[in-house]
Amino acid sequence: MKLLRYRDGGRIRPGLLDGDGQVRDLSDHVDDLDGAALSPQSLGRLAALDPDTLPKVDGAPDLAPCIGGVGKYVCIGLNYSDHAAELGMEHPEHPVVFLKATSAISGPNDDIVQPRGASTTDWEVELGIVIGTAAKYVSEDEAMSHVAGFCVLNDVSERDFQMRLGGQWTKGKSCDSFGPMGPWLVTRDEVADPHALELTCEVNGDRMQHGNSANMIFSLPRIVSHLSQLMTLHPGDVIATGTPAGVGGGRKPPVFLKPGDVLRTAISGLGEMVQTVRSDG
Structure with missing residues (x-):
């Protein structure tokens, strides 16, 4: 469905x-x-x-966002081998985990609003996992039975806030509207192999990201199992599973979003989101 x-x-x-x-x-x-x-x-x-x-x-x-009342929005960083390579970083030994404020969640066609002082806003198309049943201390073998389905996410990031302001990455990830989600939840039974999905992101019609979930460093069962050792995953929780190469900050020279830009993020079989960037003044 x-x-x-x-x-x-x-x-x-x-x-x-x-x-x-x-x-x-x-x-x-x-x-x-x-x-x-x-x-x-x-x-x-x-x-x-x-x-x-x-x-x-x-x-x-x-x-609207395809899931309501999200309790946790958990993100996995550096989870694509090509993305780690473009940033010149080694593969992590364990999944890199950070949180995105649920107040950042927005609909699949809502504007992306750059906050005041932002000048390095970046895109990250990601495969989203939506939890269907509570998961605590689950094994990798049983992890996917706790997943209701999948959706398209864009982990929009203000790199200056993320890197310069110190502390957690959450600062640059949680601005209002920085969590587009949708366009719909595709139930797990309709996705034959979530590790064989094509992910793309276009800015003003130019393709910036083109990757495949086969290039994940940590598989979806590994991610769900790992997180369940650290916290209980509740129904409606959302997990962003990382982004492939092609982010603006990884380009030479870097390329960032500006008001008026139009983003199209898509994952094969899961639909697409189309959004316009505007400034919050």
């Missing part, structure tokens, strides 16, 4: 994308697409519905 959330006036409603690309409303069957809706039992009930019986949503609705 491709599950989503869309804006209807001042309310966000849950929806489903049918086989013809038509958005169908799920409000009669689930309150929201959040942690409570992501259990195997809940997803099974939604999968059993006949999409043709669900109300059509007219036009092209304004999509």
